[in-house]
Each structure stands twice: as structure tokens, then as C-alpha cells.
Amino acid sequence: MSFPWAEQYTPKHPVMQWVDEKLPLPRLVYNAVGAGYPVPRNLNYFWNFGVLAGLALVIQIVTGVIMAMHYGANTLVAFGTVEQTMRDVNAGWLMRYAHANGASFFFIVVYLHIFRGLYFGSYKAPREMVWLLGLVIFLLMMATAFMGYVLPWGQMSYWGAKVITGLFGAIPVVGEPIQTWLLGGFAPGNASLNRFFSLHFLLPFVIAAVVILHIWALHIPGSSNPTGVEVKGPQDTVPFHPYYTAKDGFGAGIFLILFAVLLFYAPNYLGHPDNYIEANPLSTPAHIVPEWYFWPFYAILRAFTVDFFFVPAKLLGVLAMFASILLLFFLPWLDTSAVRSGSYRPTFRKFFWILIIDVLILGYCGGAPAAEPYVMISQIAAAYYFAHFLIILPLISRFEKPLPLPNSITEAVLAKYGKTDGETVAVAAE
Amino acid sequence: MAIVEHLESEGAAVSSGGGSDGVRRRDFINIAAVSFAGVGAVAVVVPLVDQMNPSADVLALASTEVDLSAIQPGQAIKTTFRSQPLFVRHLTDKEIAEADKVDPSTLRDPQTLEQRTVDGKKQWLITMGVCTHLGCVPLGAGEGENRGEFGGYFCPCHGSSYDTAARIRKGPAPKNLEVPKYSFTSDTAILVG
Numbered sequence: 013m014s015f016p017w018a019e020q021y022t023p024k025h026p027v028m029q030w031v032d033e034k035l036p037l038p039r040l041v042y043n044a045v046g047a048g049y050p051v052p053r054n055l056n057y058f059w060n061f062g063v064l065a066g067l068a069l070v071i072q073i074v075t076g077v078i079m080a081m082h083y084g085a086n087t088l089v090a091f092g093t094v095e096q097t098m099r100d101v102n103a104g105w106l107m108r109y110a111h112a113n114g115a116s117f118f119f120i121v122v123y124l125h126i127f128r129g130l131y132f133g134s135y136k137a138p139r140e141m142v143w144l145l146g147l148v149i150f151l152l153m154m155a156t157a158f159m160g161y162v163l164p165w166g167q168m169s170y171w172g173a174k175v176i177t178g179l180f181g182a183i184p185v186v187g188e189p190i191q192t193w194l195l196g197g198f199a200p201g202n203a204s205l206n207r208f209f210s211l212h213f214l215l216p217f218v219i220a221a222v223v224i225l226h227i228w229a230l231h232i233p234g235s236s237n238p239t240g241v242e243v244k245g246p247q248d249t250v251p252f253h254p255y256y257t258a259k260d261g262f263g264a265g266i267f268l269i270l271f272a273v274l275l276f277y278a279p280n281y282l283g284h285p286d287n288y289i290e291a292n293p294l295s296t297p298a299h300i301v302p303e304w305y306f307w308p309f310y311a312i313l314r315a316f317t318v319d320f321f322f323v324p325a326k327l328l329g330v331l332a333m334f335a336s337i338l339l340l341f342f343l344p345w346l347d348t349s350a351v352r353s354g355s356y357r358p359t360f361r362k363f364f365w366i367l368i369i370d371v372l373i374l375g376y377c378g379g380a381p382a383a384e385p386y387v388m389i390s391q392i393a394a395a396y397y398f399a400h401f402l403i404i405l406p407l408i409s410r411f412e413k414p415l416p417l418p419n420s421i422t423e424a425v426l427a428k429y430g431k432t433d434g435e436t437v438a439v440a441a442e
Numbered sequence: 443m444a445i446v447e448h449l450e451s452e453g454a455a456v457s458s459g460g461g462s463d464g465v466r467r468r469d470f471i472n473i474a475a476v477s478f479a480g481v482g483a484v485a486v487v488v489p490l491v492d493q494m495n496p497s498a499d500v501l502a503l504a505s506t507e508v509d510l511s512a513i514q515p516g517q518a519i520k521t522t523f524r525s526q527p528l529f530v531r532h533l534t535d536k537e538i539a540e541a542d543k544v545d546p547s548t549l550r551d552p553q554t555l556e557q558r559t560v561d562g563k564k565q566w567l568i569t570m571g572v573c574t575h576l577g578c579v580p581l582g583a584g585e586g587e588n589r590g591e592f593g594g595y596f597c598p599c600h601g602s603s604y605d606t607a608a609r610i611r612k613g614p615a616p617k618n619l620e621v622p623k624y625s626f627t628s629d630t631a632i633l634v635g
Contacts, residue, residue, distance in 0.1 A: 171599075174576070174577045174578065175577060175578065175599065177577075178577040179576065181577070192496060193494050194494070196496055196497065196500070197496050197525070198496070198526055199524075199526050203494075203496070203497065203500065293522070293525060293579075294520055294522065294527050295579065296578040296579040296580075296597075296598060297598075298598050299598065314600055314614070316614065317613065317614050324616040325614045325616065326574075326615070326616050327616075329614065382599065382601040387601075
């Protein structure tokens with residue numbers, strides 16, 4: 013679970029000794045996020061986002077459980093109870109805005125966390141399982157966020173539910189029965205709302221469980237680092253506590269400040285006014301868009317406008333959208349370069365930034381109306397997205413000449429401050 | 443009991459001695475027990491999955507009756523059938539001509555206006571108001587709504603355009619707007635469902 017030089021847990025207080033003997037939970041915590049977990053000494057601020065995602069999950073669970081106390085999962089009252097929470101419940105407005113914007117912040121930090129993993133090659137051996145579990149968390153988050161957005165039973169809730177469950181209707185033969193089965197009716201209704209509420213309550217705890225597996229899988233090889241060079245000895249690491257608890261604490265402070273700014277000054281900035289109109293099955297909003305965090309995938313869905321051979325455009329769009337995420341599960345085996353960090357891969361780095369721009373373009377088009385030029389731009393951008401992973405990345409891995417890697421993390425750190433290895437001893441002695 | 447014990451010891455003796463068929467009594471019991479438990483597990487999954495299908499009250503929705511007498515040529519109304527929107531349109535002669543002008547073989551979902559209406563009631567176009575792409579309600583039934591470039595219905599979600607016979611002409615939708623099962627109960631009334 014850790015490096016041989018990890019400090020062992022020795023409870024001093026008799027009560028803790030007693031507990032540790034019966035149930036070594038304090039030991040587990042100490043080894044997982046305490047002084048017993050040695051971490052590379054050179055992590056930059058991009059390594060904060062894992063802990064921040066955990067913090068966002070906690071915020072969502074706390075505010076979500078509170079929201080559930082004031083919510084009625086019935087189409088007759090759902091919209092009203094949410095408005096009642098906003099207006100009548102003490103601090104209800106705060107809980108709801110924190111929950112709605114908390115979801116956005118959860119996705120912001122998770123996207124930055126994925127971005128970090130992509131740039132620094134965190135998905136590569138021996139951390140493939142960490143990456144795969146992370147993607148499972150991401151899929152669960154998307155399902156949870158989608159179902160949560162249906163609960164206020166506004167216009168966007170209703171039509172979002174209709175469009176997203178309609179995706180399953182695109183599957184040949186079994187599509188329509190599946191859609192009916194998911195909704196419990198021919199259109200979103202009371203049955204749909206109830207099951208979405210039930211699952212929206214359940215899934216965050218499933219996410220929490222997968223997060224534990226994610227961290228467990230991470231702690232077997234230990235954290236990666238910006239050089240991508242593996243830890244070679246005790247001089248390359250510092251204990252998680254107090255070094256990274258302090259660094260993550262600082263990051264959490266920044267995160268909470270930004271969260272508070274949005275929460276208190278622009279709580280509806282990321283929302284859609286249409287969702288303050290109660291669901292009406294007879295009137296579609298002029299412009300149905302999902303929440304911003306789904307935009308890149310929504311753009312890929314809409315990029316297919318013509319049939320291809322015998323496959324209808326609708327099915328192609330659905331397949332492409334799911335494939336764009338499932339593709340990431342194969343990433344550890346598509347990128348075969350032995351060098352992890354993008355900092356030492358000049359060609360990879362250029363294409364990495366092009367990919368980021370490509371995803372941002374997709375995101376922009378996903379939020380725009382389904383008209384030209386956005387459709388054509390999404391088609392090009394979607395094609396590039398797949399080309400990046402399936403063609404460009406494997407080719408780069410084969411032909412790129414990486415920059416020379418430092419011999420160790422310590423060497424890289426010292427080189428940064430213009431010191432040589434001879435001074436290491438002096439630094440350590442201090 | 444004595445018989446069972448006798449058989450068991452005999453089975454063990456056979457297996458240890460490398461019985462002729464190589465199957466031990468214990469293996470048989472093991473496979474039988476696990477298979478039975480498997481059948482039980484599958485039997486339990488059926489109601490667990492099936493409970494999510496539409497319940498009886500959802501399925502028991504009655505058919506819808508629509509009075510056509512007030513709908514003037516060129517007008518359309520929006521009503522509901524099985525909690526989904528239903529479009530009832532009174533086509534003008536010009537719209538009928540436009541629909542007939544099109545060669546069905548050039549269409550994505552080839553159908554003529556005749557096939558989509560009742561014999562002798564070609565001016566009454568009754569369709570579901572559910573876009574066949576992802577289920578939005580197309581615009582065009584209400585006064586002054588965007589009817590798209592083919593003069594029928596236009597889905598604002600992903601830009602599917604339907605013509606005056608509600609056939610898909612442009613955009614991502616794969617099929618024409620669905621024509622539900624209905625019949626004329628009189629010259630000015632229909633029963634849908």
C-alpha cells in the first residue's frame with residue numbers, strides 16, 4: 013500500500029491503541045491521507061483537483077440530502093416544492109443554489125482533474141486502474157447530474173429527460189421498449205420523476221464507493237508527478253500530512269472563494285431561465301440545451317445529420333456520443349509512449365493543446381442552436397476528437413523523440429532551483 | 443438415512459477409486475444446487491426489472507376524441523393522446539398539391555399523402571406531435587409558429603424540417619411524424635387510439 017519508508021502508525025493515546033487493536037481504522041486513515049502516505053515532493057497545483065473533487069462530492073451530498081428533506085417527488089407538486097424550498101424554507105435558497113452550482117463546480121474540478129491526467133500521462137502503467145475507475149466515476153456523475161436536473165420538473169427538466177431517454181430509442185429493435193422502460197410510460201411522467209429521484213439519491217453514494225476504490229488503486233503505485241519519473245527513494249517524497257494537506261487546504265480555500273462568488277453573486281448564471289417554467293408536455297422550449305458540462309458530448313450527438321449506408325443519422329449520433337467517452341477507457345493502450353509527462357513530449361504537447369481547443373469548440377457548438385455554421389463546425393471538431401485518440405496519439409507515440417528525462421524527481425526539483433546533487437545532503441540536513 | 447449414508451459412502455468410494463464416469467455425487471449436488479439458486483435469482487430479476495415498465499394506470503389511458511368542426515383550412519390544433527401531443531391539421535388545397543408534387547422515392551421515409559391520411563379525407567392530417575429524432579414537440583401547429591422551409595413542421599431542438607404531409611425532409615430525424623391509429627366517427631369527429 014505504500015513505500016517501505018512510509019512512517020508506521022503508532023497510536024500513543026491508550027484509547028487510540030484500544031481502537032486500533034479492535035478496528036485498524038485510524039491506521040487506514042493515517043496510511044491513506046496522513047503522514048503514512050509518502051507523496052512525490054514535486055506535485056504542482058494541478059494535483060489539487062482530486063481532493064477538490066472529493067470536497068465537491070461532500071458538498072453535493074450534504075446539500076442534496078437537505079434538499080431531499082424539502083422535496084416532493086410527484087409531478088403535481090415537484091415544481092412547487094422546489095420553489096417553496098427557495099422562498100419559504102429557512103436558508104433553502106442557499107441549499108438549492110449551493111447544490112445546483114455545486115454540480116457545476118464538481119464538473120469543473122473533475123474536468124481539470126481529467127485534463128491533468130491527460131497532460132501528465134497519469135493513465136499510463138502502472139496506474140491504468142486508477143484511470144478506469146476515474147472514468148466510471150465520471151459516467152456515474154453524468155447520470156446523477158442528468159437525473160438531478162429533471163427533479164425540479166421545469167421545462168428544461170422535462171425536455172432534457174425526453175431528449176436523453178430518446179437517445180436510447182435510437183437503438184434498433186429494442187430501443188423503444190427500453191425508452192418506455194426507463195421512463196415507466198410513453199413520455200416523462202410521475203413514474204419517471206420518482207425513479208430519477210430514487211436513483212439521484214442513491215448514485216452519489218455509489219460514486220463515494222468508487223472514489224474509495226479509485227484512491228485505493230492510486231495508493232498501490234503511489235501518486236504520479238509532473239516529471240512522470242517514478243519515485244526512486246525517500247529523498248523523492250514528502251509525507252502527505254502535513255505537506256499536501258496544507259497545499260490542498262490552500263487549494264480548497266481558493267475553490268471555496270470562487271464557489272462563494274458564483275453562489276452569492278450569480279447563482280443563476282449557469283442555469284436556464286426556461287427551467288423556472290413548470291414542465292409542459294405540449295410546448296418545447298425554443299432552444300433545448302443541456303447543462304454546460306454536457307455540451308461537448310451534445311455537440312457530437314448533433315454532428316450527425318445524414319444517414320451513413322444503412323445506419324440512420326440518429327443512431328450514429330448516439331453511438332458517437334457514447335463512443336467519445338468509452339474511447340477514453342482504451343487510452344492507456346492507445347498511447348504507447350514510455351514517457352508519461354507531456355512536459356517531456358514536445359509533439360504530444362502541441363496536439364494535446366489542439367485537443368483542448370477542439371473540445372472547447374465542441375463545447376461552444378453544443379451550447380449553440382442546431383444551425384449552420386455550428387453543425388459543420390461540430391462535425392469537423394467531432395471528427396478531430398476521434399482522430400486525436402485513434403490516429404494521432406498512436407502515431408505520436410511511435411515517432412516522437414522525447415526530451416531527456418531527469419534521473420530522479422529530486423534532480424528535477426534541484427535543477428529548477430539551480431542546485432546540484434551535492435547540495436542535496438545540505439538541504440536534507442537542514 | 444441409512445440408505446443415504448450407504449449411497450454416499452459408496453459414491454465416495456467410487457470417486458476415490460476413479461469411478462467409471464468420473465462424476466462424483468458431490469459434484470452433482472453442487473451443480474444442481476447452484477443451478478437451482480441461479481434459476482431462483484433469474485426469477486427474482488424478472489419482477490425487479492419489470493416494475494419499471496409502465497404501470498396499469500399509465501397503460502389504461504383511454505383513447506382521445508377530437509372534434510374537427512371548428513378547424514378551418516390552413517389551421518391546426520394541438521391536443522394530447524396518451525399524454526403526448528397530437529397534431530390535427532386541416533390542409534389547404536395548396537398544401538395538398540405541394541405534398542403530392544413530391545416524388546416519394548426521393549424521401550428519407552417514402553410515403554405519399556394518401557398513405558398518411560384516410561381515404562377521401564385527404565385534407566385531414568393527423569399525426570403525433572413528437573419529433574422522430576429525440577421526441578421534442580415540433581413547431582408549426584400554433585398560429586405564427588415557424589413551420590420550417592418545407593411549410594409543415596419544424597423541430598427547434600435539432601432542426602428537423604417536415605413538409606406539409608409531416609414527412610421528414612431535412613435534419614436528423616429518421617422518420618415521418620407518426621400517424622396514430624384513428625377512425626372518423628362522423629364527418630367532423632375522429633377517435634384516436
